[in-house]
Amino acid sequence: MTHDDQLDGLGDVADVVERARRAAPGFTNVGREPRARLLETMAGHLEGARADLVTTAAAETALDPDVLDAEVTRTADQLRMFAGVVREGSYLEATVDTAPGGDVMRWLRPLGPVAVFGASNFPFAYGVAGGDTASALAAGCPVVAKEHPSHPRICRAVLSALRAAAAAAGVSPDVIGMVSGFEAGAQLVTHPDITAVGFTGSVGGGRALFDLCAARPLPIPFYGELGSVNPAVVLPHAARSPERVIEPLVTSMLARGGQVCTKAGLVFLPDDAEDLADRLRQRMLDAPRPVLLNPSITAAYAAGTARRAALDGVEVLSGDAAATGDAAATGAGDRSPVSPVLLATTVVSLLDDANADLRDECFGPYAVLVRYRSVAELRTALAALPSSLVAGVYATDGDLPDARDVLPVLVDRAGRVVWNQPTSGLRVGWATHHGGGYPASTASGTTSVGATAIRRWLRPSALQGWPAALLPAELRDAAGGDDRGLPVRRNGRLNGPLTAREVS
Amino acid sequence: MTHDDQLDGLGDVADVVERARRAAPGFTNVGREPRARLLETMAGHLEGARADLVTTAAAETALDPDVLDAEVTRTADQLRMFAGVVREGSYLEATVDTAPGGDVMRWLRPLGPVAVFGASNFPFAYGVAGGDTASALAAGCPVVAKEHPSHPRICRAVLSALRAAAAAAGVSPDVIGMVSGFEAGAQLVTHPDITAVGFTGSVGGGRALFDLCAARPLPIPFYGELGSVNPAVVLPHAARSPERVIEPLVTSMLARGGQVCTKAGLVFLPDDAEDLADRLRQRMLDAPRPVLLNPSITAAYAAGTARRAALDGVEVLSGDAAATGDAAATGAGDRSPVSPVLLATTVVSLLDDANADLRDECFGPYAVLVRYRSVAELRTALAALPSSLVAGVYATDGDLPDARDVLPVLVDRAGRVVWNQPTSGLRVGWATHHGGGYPASTASGTTSVGATAIRRWLRPSALQGWPAALLPAELRDAAGGDDRGLPVRRNGRLNGPLTAREVS
8 A cells, every 4th residue: 555645634543533633623513504515515526526536436446437427426416415414404303391490402413533434346425425424524523534445546536526625615624534554444443532433344344343443441333334145035926927026136136246235145036936046047147247346355256156156055056167266266466357156055055054154245246046945934044144234025916925924024134125126226315224233234223324324423412501692503503593493302392493482 | 149039020041031032023013002001001000119119229228218209200200201202203213205116214113122230329210110121111122121239129129010010001021021140240231132231330340241242243232321420610700609509519419428420529610719618518517428329339438538538639628537438447248327528629630640530430428629720721621531421510690701611621521511500310301311421321322311212222224115014013003194193204304293195
């Protein structure tokens, strides 16, 4: 890793965190409207740099330029969505209990500087300007990003765009900074002035950082999205109409070369669904051979698929063993295209502890068909899986009785359960939930995507009996009764904006 | 620790957790109204057993029967408040984003069985039927309580009342169970079926359990309220009118024999406020000598006050060293009354690392006056304190400019900041916040008291494109448009109850 010492905002941990710490009080107090405008300005600057960003990203990730172009749009839209969340103001949870001796007011305030570790597979949407950063800035927390070793040039280009946007919006550019290198990551999460961590990445790396956060003298929250092998369940009636389920299934298995955290990794289907299995096999055989994101993912794919293909009770439906093995054979520096791999097994083999690998995530165009003999067996299998970010159900009206049996298990095990839609292609909005039990998330009460992701960077504060003149700016803002007034819960009743009377 | 093997609901960890696990699905699906009635029935049963509970508690804790009687009322009221929270339904955060391809619905659902460790100082309000239990049951989570070694008879009497109430309300009594003994506590938080822990107690014990939770293969949240040395700040003008500030200060210092987590442990006053210091000293000299909660608190008080009194830069204003030393001298079994102790020091001595003990909590009728020479020095001292649950400010109109300087520091460092009121005497309502940074809380984003305490036991779930007929009961309940309909956010806009159209 070489440093670009001239890049503004990139530096060593002590310096970058110190800048964030100094920027924090002003950023907390700047007010909601200027913070919303900052997010919108950042969105505009990203879009202004779109052509360069896409070119850089295509070179660094091997992802399709059209896909990356759409991701820039999604990332900008996400920043704008959080501008809307800040303006709407419910996120503050402003609450007043009146009492003769003095009202109690409760609201949420920013934690302080936070650290953000982006993912390899979405260089923009889960990167330096991604959902963690957008939600943290919306909350009022300065962000110190960790540069991703797989796409440092994108990280730097995005950092520059965000800092330029901050300056243009009249906010300290030090609300966003970056550090680089493996050691810097560990230093960052253990720095006393870092108050929380957002992370998207592997179980191994994530757990190591989680453990560091938990072991601090003053522990901090670690919001990690780690691995997720997501089940997709084809119920018996639906399995007899392959044409109805094949597109969402294939999309779920192959989106972005199988390098998404919402990939359907385990496709459950009845053991007599030969037609469906054949068609899925054919689609995998016909699928393009993607170049994967980086050499270590390429090597892990080759080794991981070969290891799983060799397990007892596992059948190779498609995938050229020699081709998948190429990358491993030629070493970690290789980024040859890889061959899609479709395996098949049974519930019994899946649950065999010797085959535990099958229940783990493997990035790349790889999936496992799991044949079940009964819905009871299916339920047993689903209940035994690790928690996941998402699960899919593919069903017709004839499957509704079985769906009633299966859905509660999936809701227990997955953060989001989709019905006859791809598991991939997360929509970003108010109802979005992208989380789940460990290892899908290290903090199952939170989401890393969607409007409520802002809650991770806030903590409650209560003020009792305070004179109106001393209330913090964000609560005083509500007193005017104008369009930017806050939704508030008053004596238990959820209302619209505060009136002047309520804070005087 | 002797077991009462005949007591229903008390058993070994494996058995009690298994009963809670089996009770969980039915309790999740029983619906909001039956769960609200359960909480109200529990409140009624506690009040029905009031006389016995108070007698038992007075014998076990040495607390005043009138104080305990009021605490039973508070505990019952807290259960009823959570019944109201469940009926109101905002806690579900029901959210709908509509889309042609299928709506996304987000809501919060219970985690599963949880563990609750109560405190020594509030045998009811922070006990087996306390805020952790009430909020967890409200959320739909069965509770396994850890019996408190300091008052096992109260714990058992409350357990019996709650289980009888559950049976009367038509709910499985296994939604509340209990385990006993030190080893059982560690087994409980590491049991695979326990999904979260609520704890109120010491930093040492709490951190040990926090570490166990973080080290689990599948980590779970640990909501701990640990130590808190709460600052009370007398600003210069207020210090010149001692009669205006003496009552809230003395109340804050001595409530419940100084055995509350909201005790004002450090009272900051100007170094020329001799009249105020004298009056506080006199009040401490005149204060009753309480019997403390248990032998280990008594011994810790004797040793802790003696050790602090001997520090360099510390002056003993009141407190008979011999008397405070008695308990320590006579051993841990002793529960003689103890002498109130008031020390005085300066900001400089307080911040001396050799005097770090002064910045730690010590239960009992003990406080430290900290003399400051300027508001700048005061700010420095406050910023250097550990995070606390609460801070108090005592001020007159003449102090408003100084208050503007000091309040932001206190809001940063304390979960609740009160103005001219005692720090003790937490009101339980919708705006309540009882939390703070570590060690006041191990989870600064949460509260252990008040309506929003329910959020700790819930996790989001998203359903995408689901047929209305398959929606979970709690969302279907909302479809009728009746009085129990849910508040819902629809396409970003926060509305009243869902209409039938929205879920069909």
